[in-house]
Amino acid sequence: MSATGIGAAVRRKEDLRFITGKGQYTDDVSRPGQAHIYFVRSPHAHARIKRIDTKTAAGMPGVVGIVTGAEFAESKLGNLICGWTVLSKDGSPMKMAPHPALAVGKACHVGDPVAVVVADTLAQAKDAAEKINVDYEILPAVVDPTKAAGKGAPLIHDAAPNNTIYNWHIGDHDATAAAFRGAKHVTKLEFVNNRLVPNAMEPRAALAEYDAGTQHLTLWNATQNPHVARLVISAFVGIAPENKLRVIAPDVGGGFGSKIFIYPEEVVCLWAARQFNRPVKWTAERSESFISDAHGRDHVTTAELALDADHKITGLKVKTVANLGAYMSTFSSAVPTFLYATLLSGQYAIPHIYAEVDAVYTNTVPVDAYRGAGRPEATFVVERLVEAAARELDLDPADLRKKNFVKTFPYQTAVASLYDAGDYNASLQKALQIHDYKGFGKRKRESEKNGKIRGIGFATYIEACGVAPSSLVGQLGAGVGLWESAEVRVNPTGSVELLTGCHAHGQGHETTFAQLVAERLGIGIDQVNVVHGDTDKVQFGMGTYGSRSGAVGMSAIVKALDKVEAKAKKIAAHLLEAAEGDIVFKDGKFTVAGTDRSVAWGELALAAYVAHKFPTGEIEPGLKETAFYDPTNFTFPAGCHICEVEIDPETGVTSVVGWTAVDDFGTVINPMIVEGQVHGGVAQGVGQALLEHTVYNDSGQLVSGSYMDYAMPRADNLPSLKVDMTVTKCPSNPLGIKGCGEAGAIAAPAAVMNAITNALGTEKIDMPATPAAVWSTIQQLNKTRLAAE
Amino acid sequence: MYAFTYHRATGLRHAANLLEKLEDPKILAGGQTLLPTMKQRLASPTNLIDLDKVEGMSEITAAGRSVTIGALTRHNDVHKSPIVQQAIPALAYLAGLIGDPAVRHRGTIGGSVANNDPNADYPAACLALGATIVTNKRKIAADEFFKGLFETALEPNEIITKITFPVPKKAGYYKFRNQASRFALVGVFVAKRPSEIRVAVTGAGSSGVFRVPSFEEALKKRFSPKSLEGLTIPADGMASDIHGSAEYRAHLVNVCARRAVAAADEKTPAE
Numbered sequence A: 001m002s003a004t005g006i007g008a009a010v011r012r013k014e015d016l017r018f019i020t021g022k023g024q025y026t027d028d029v030s031r032p033g034q035a036h037i038y039f040v041r042s043p044h045a046h047a048r049i050k051r052i053d054t055k056t057a058a059g060m061p062g063v064v065g066i067v068t069g070a071e072f073a074e075s076k077l078g079n080l081i082c083g084w085t086v087l088s089k090d091g092s093p094m095k096m097a098p099h100p101a102l103a104v105g106k107a108c109h110v111g112d113p114v115a116v117v118v119a120d121t122l123a124q125a126k127d128a129a130e131k132i133n134v135d136y137e138i139l140p141a142v143v144d145p146t147k148a149a150g151k152g153a154p155l156i157h158d159a160a161p162n163n164t165i166y167n168w169h170i171g172d173h174d175a176t177a178a179a180f181r182g183a184k185h186v187t188k189l190e191f192v193n194n195r196l197v198p199n200a201m202e203p204r205a206a207l208a209e210y211d212a213g214t215q216h217l218t219l220w221n222a223t224q225n226p227h228v229a230r231l232v233i234s235a236f237v238g239i240a241p242e243n244k245l246r247v248i249a250p251d252v253g254g255g256f257g258s259k260i261f262i263y264p265e266e267v268v269c270l271w272a273a274r275q276f277n278r279p280v281k282w283t284a285e286r287s288e289s290f291i292s293d294a295h296g297r298d299h300v301t302t303a304e305l306a307l308d309a310d311h312k313i314t315g316l317k318v319k320t321v322a323n324l325g326a327y328m329s330t331f332s333s334a335v336p337t338f339l340y341a342t343l344l345s346g347q348y349a350i351p352h353i354y355a356e357v358d359a360v361y362t363n364t365v366p367v368d369a370y371r372g373a374g375r376p377e378a379t380f381v382v383e384r385l386v387e388a389a390a391r392e393l394d395l396d397p398a399d400l401r402k403k404n405f406v407k408t409f410p411y412q413t414a415v416a417s418l419y420d421a422g423d424y425n426a427s428l429q430k431a432l433q434i435h436d437y438k439g440f441g442k443r444k445r446e447s448e449k450n451g452k453i454r455g456i457g458f459a460t461y462i463e464a465c466g467v468a469p470s471s472l473v474g475q476l477g478a479g480v481g482l483w484e485s486a487e488v489r490v491n492p493t494g495s496v497e498l499l500t501g502c503h504a505h506g507q508g509h510e511t512t513f514a515q516l517v518a519e520r521l522g523i524g525i526d527q528v529n530v531v532h533g534d535t536d537k538v539q540f541g542m543g544t545y546g547s548r549s550g551a552v553g554m555s556a557i558v559k560a561l562d563k564v565e566a567k568a569k570k571i572a573a574h575l576l577e578a579a580e581g582d583i584v585f586k587d588g589k590f591t592v593a594g595t596d597r598s599v600a601w602g603e604l605a606l607a608a609y610v611a612h613k614f615p616t617g618e619i620e621p622g623l624k625e626t627a628f629y630d631p632t633n634f635t636f637p638a639g640c641h642i643c644e645v646e647i648d649p650e651t652g653v654t655s656v657v658g659w660t661a662v663d664d665f666g667t668v669i670n671p672m673i674v675e676g677q678v679h680g681g682v683a684q685g686v687g688q689a690l691l692e693h694t695v696y697n698d699s700g701q702l703v704s705g706s707y708m709d710y711a712m713p714r715a716d717n718l719p720s721l722k723v724d725m726t727v728t729k730c731p732s733n734p735l736g737i738k739g740c741g742e743a744g745a746i747a748a749p750a751a752v753m754n755a756i757t758n759a760l761g762t763e764k765i766d767m768p769a770t771p772a773a774v775w776s777t778i779q780q781l782n783k784t785r786l787a788a789e
Numbered sequence B: 001m002y003a004f005t006y007h008r009a010t011g012l013r014h015a016a017n018l019l020e021k022l023e024d025p026k027i028l029a030g031g032q033t034l035l036p037t038m039k040q041r042l043a044s045p046t047n048l049i050d051l052d053k054v055e056g057m058s059e060i061t062a063a064g065r066s067v068t069i070g071a072l073t074r075h076n077d078v079h080k081s082p083i084v085q086q087a088i089p090a091l092a093y094l095a096g097l098i099g100d101p102a103v104r105h106r107g108t109i110g111g112s113v114a115n116n117d118p119n120a121d122y123p124a125a126c127l128a129l130g131a132t133i134v135t136n137k138r139k140i141a142a143d144e145f146f147k148g149l150f151e152t153a154l155e156p157n158e159i160i161t162k163i164t165f166p167v168p169k170k171a172g173y174y175k176f177r178n179q180a181s182r183f184a185l186v187g188v189f190v191a192k193r194p195s196e197i198r199v200a201v202t203g204a205g206s207s208g209v210f211r212v213p214s215f216e217e218a219l220k221k222r223f224s225p226k227s228l229e230g231l232t233i234p235a236d237g238m239a240s241d242i243h244g245s246a247e248y249r250a251h252l253v254n255v256c257a258r259r260a261v262a263a264a265d266e267k268t269p270a271e
Ligand SMILES: Cc1cc2nc3c(=O)[nH]c(=O)nc-3n(C[C@H](O)[C@H](O)[C@H](O)COP(=O)(O)OP(=O)(O)OC[C@H]3O[C@@H](n4cnc5c(N)ncnc54)[C@H](O)[C@@H]3O)c2cc1C
Pocket: B026, B027, B028, B029, B030, B031, B032, B033, B034, B035, B036, B071, B072, B097, B098, B099, B100, B103, B106, B107, B108, B109, B110, B111, B112, B113, B114, B115, B117, B119, B120, B121, B122, B158, B159, B160, B161, B181, B182, B183, B184
């Protein structure tokens, strides 16, 4: 391993600009003559728009133009789409209702945009917006997913009777039913996977500019996937042909999934820029983000686990209602199906699994992928059940897990996933040791002395990363392929521009990708510049989410580097007057095998561009190669997290007092960055379990619509984490990478809730386990205990 | 934010004159409450009078058995003040619990008391310690000052200049934070004064800061957390929201009171 190569904990190159305030985010970009747009949003969850009076507003100072939903509809642009078709049990396609960028006739959630004001300044746009009079007829709303399909619930979209989008299923119903009939023990739990607001540090933003001379549109956009945004906005919304639209994703301050999707705001900004022939800028305010960024999770689930006399798991039955909100966001359909139920086997050999998922519309903000996307929900189901089963059977939860782990690979699960490699017991054992599991009893007694209740919980999670083999996702209904691209552009001086179709918004690609290239070519990481996020510069790529950039994006880089090396060897053979097959490339030098004749990387690069005396018939000048890599399987990172909590029974406060994470991410490029990803993921997972409470009241108002009421995890909510690793390489990609971006967020909610339920001695508490919730659970238990005595 | 005219007051009298003279004026101190409210367009003063450059309003002095803190004193300066730490450590400790470092370096004691947020920390200290709120016109006892949610005895153009706190024999504060805002979901300040014991509660009540006579009685017999065990206060009159029911808040008042008493006995460390 070199000092900066694969496996080296190199400091992030990008951090200098980020921590010195030199980052360039969408809102930092300004264009001459720029106007500002303000979105007038529905204050009601469900309301008919009877009339919008814009007359007074139109005469306000600085107003460039005002457009209502009905007026915007006259432009005959396409609707926003969900790009993944899911079929119901009966084979019928999902019921996708139209999602116009600006609501027409009816608003379906608080925050649904109904009109826009474009003005010289933002303050003027807001002033004018206050004078717009929208005449609403308030309709009854439904926010609870378990009530959405029921009798009496208001119908949100005509296209979806009973507010039902699909009734999907996976697995073998009959075989699973038989497994339950033969079971010795059945553990049944019901739980809510709470809705989360993503809260990336940089709010969503868009700046659109129209060049009337070339009829070219440019969009600066806080997005995780600029090419996909351009494709959807061109091909489906129809704003402009793809070659007349440039999408630039400059520095992006976090996404967590919420910036994958194509939202109304960017579409309307583009349209308005052309309509008014002015650059148009929008940056969400935080309170606007709360009611317009796609939310995450929001499942209600009943699940049952069957075990035989030998404590082997014989079956799993899951019934989930997934709340997709008021409209189907870009990938919303896939999250509670293919990204969820295909992971329900967890780390276990479960012969029979059957899962049903009903997706429903409600009068809430749309729900889509959020860090982990379906996989945290799956892990929560499996890991809570296994832990509860161990308690019911009076077994050590570590032993019950060990007994049921998948031990031989490849392993075909009952829910389509094909696990390729792993050693689940290795990470469990290492975690037990690091955590001092044996010492828990002693620590619990110590806590008791201080009036506290201590609990411990596990999550031996699995996830599917490296999305995804194109043919496979195609069969499953995806509208796109999920390969990745890379171009290695060698400069005459030997430095390199690496153009990647991935996009970094916190992951550190400028460092890790450079590490790979630098090691391979024997140059310094400072000689490698990573270029991404601009459709005019970079070949088509699929962007970054689902921990795909290492496993898929870096595999494309490896392929491109292979091509570069092959051509460079040809050139070296010419320069050294040797046979191509005799050239060895090592440590930045091309050598004729067995001799001391060599040419250095830099000399070779120069020769490639100077091309004097080049046999141009055989070798083209230049050194630049492109590759597209399509994975053959998902990757399956897995690991074991152990959480220890201490509960103050007087106040209900849960403190996370111990955390051990042992993850298997396959090959690790930069352990420091990977550890950071684990830390961030665990923090988000702890946030979901203890703090983040998205509350809608019955009339559909988001009660927790600001940081005064919505609690994000802070540093002091977490203990010092013990993070370690085990490694089994991923066999399906050249570097053996599995991915690490979601792991913590997947493992943590289950680990925390297993610890809390262990401490309290009841399974009946939902996330977030706020102090108030824990306290009232304790009160309830005390009452029941008193009644029993 | 709506447009407004900014005025920098050069002295207390100048500020008072501007307040009298200008239309729809508002005082700006640390701006930690006022500015966010203006940004959200929930407040829209026509004229903003900034006290920031007014001299002599951010001093901390001790005289006899009392400590006086200028209205413009930042939370952080109260927290770090050797005078306050020495005389009323619980007050210095309280100031260190407000918001985050940025808020503590801007926000002022006068602004906090004038604002009387039902979840703010200082009102509990003022009430429990029997503070006197001094304005450019008069002196108001804390007992008379806090009038309900965001309401005080201040007249429209009255400026708080300083607050005087009698030094107690001992005092303790326990803050149970709202997990999101980190304001007090319930905060209890207990003060053992030469003549009486006071227990003041912020956060919990549906109409602002209040005292708990039954707890005070019990503590008069013996100043110990044990004296409060088993005592309850009715959930009636407690606030209730997504962060906690009225019952939970009523319960927390007792828990926080006991912990405040324990802290008072420990001579609360002002970290
Ligand atoms: C993120 C955040 C967290 C916070 N957390 C806490 C917390 O945990 N606990 C807590 O108690 N507070 C908290 N606060 C509020 C903070 O303490 C404020 O600083 C304080 O409430 C107001 O003080 P200010 O100096 O900023 O006043 P400003 O915002 O400038 O003014 C507030 C109001 O008081 C009036 N006013 C100001 N000074 C005077 C004066 N001398 N005489 C008369 N009227 C005056 C103003 O006209 C205005 O109406 C928090 C604030 C923020 C932004």
